[in-house]
Amino acid sequence: MLFNRARIASRSLFGSLRHQLVARRDFTIAIDGPAASGKSSTARAVAQELGLGYIDSGSIYRCATLLALRNNIDINESAGDLAALINKAKVDIRVRPSTSRPAPNLGRLAVPEVQVLLDNEDVSKEIRAPEVNQLVAKVASDRSIREAVLHIQRQLAESAESISTNALSKNAEGVPGGVVMDGRDIGTTIFPNAELKIYLDASAMARAIRRWDEMNNQMKEANALQAAKGSSDSDSAPAAYPSVEKIARELEARDYADINREHSPLRIAKDAVVIDNTNLTFEQQVYTITDLARERMGLAPKHGDL
Template sequence: MDPARRAELISRLGTTVAIDGPAGSGKSTVSRRVAEQLGIGYLDTGAMYRSLTWFALDRGVDLEDRRAVAALADELPLRMDSHPRDAHVWVGQREVTGEIRQPRIALGIPHVSTNLDVRHWMARDQRRRMMEARATGSGMVAEGRDITTVVCPDADVRVLLVADAEARLRRRTLELFGDDTPEHVEQVRAQVEERDRADSTVSEFLEPAPGVHVIDSSTLGIDEVVQAVIDLVDADLLRRAETDA
């Protein structure tokens, strides 16, 4: 679709794009690129869980105390911008964009991300952000584990991005270390497997729900995956434009 035509339709109709997938499937990179090309916001749901983890550790709250962590979510003074290339995160007046990427946060996330009360709080807040962006004549791309099924099952476009295990592991290693040497791959393998194991207890993120488009990125380049998602968005915009006419 011509970019000008796409921009006009988005400004008139708004759009929400939900992308789910396991660690290393490429969903973060793809989501940012899609948001950038569409000229809409990007919601890093992982950063939200990381921010709550940081907040709990900063307050001295035991991450295994599920009730205390869930209660802390209501106090979380989280502020995020939605720029797909240069997003920043604040907790109160403190910018934590870099701090939430520290290893101690990664180690603590499984305790927070499997807390069902926290997940319910996150789902409400994530959906609010997506719907507000859509209602203002723009939109948002959100990625995570259960965006297509729990957070926004009525998103305009829903995608499950999958890849074979070795492709996922290689991508995550490159993301963390900048290379995929055997030593680094093995260091990352346990982290990826543990995260998938933990998340699978609270989210069916490897099976597509009805109406969710599956894209296997195992043998595709990022540009190809991004284009596949953009094509789905274009088709949805044109369909809704005809209905709205």
């Protein structure tokens, strides 16, 4: 068994929830957890397996951070100005089914690709830039900004639920329409009534190793792209990434900031299923969540032998 099934909350509710959820034809899965716990890739894979919509909550805060950088807004002094910009901005998250693995360590599961548009501009890569990484936690800690982002999150979720997404997956027969959203306060603040709440966790060192692998894969892709273009400019080569140990320290600092911020801090929802994936494969954690979702939908699990 993947993890202690005794930690699964409200298993006895499955029977009473079945008819209600299927009849209503929507289902929300909230996946929370600390930085680099695998929330995004796991949520995308779960959405594809079940044929649900997907919303990357963190990308909205990254868009807000990009707006701050582009407009030279000091978060300490003018957070209200940034909140006003967010309220006027149009954020769109588009999901494209994938049939290939994004990285060797993700096993045989395909993870959908996500395109993030800010006022119709594709900023998918720009919001992952180092300067955004350094500022996003500060941006996300401000109450006025969180309130502006919350409005966008709920709008996107409503839009995702209104679209027939079952075509994304051959495994989606009989699955109600709905959405998977990942972040740090989805199950506690954004969707406190979500039908399934997951808290995805892992040790700081395990998360640091995964983050380093992700950075290393990105560097290899950049090098391959430069080679394909015939570039020999050493100044354009990606800078060396920090050590695993340094990344682990940075993640622990981010955890502290997320847990201790005043507004919507990182918490484990009281009815969440806690999954520590330190020693789980990517496939195991995805299939565990999809089986939990199917069971709460009144459908038979597909991976009960894991």
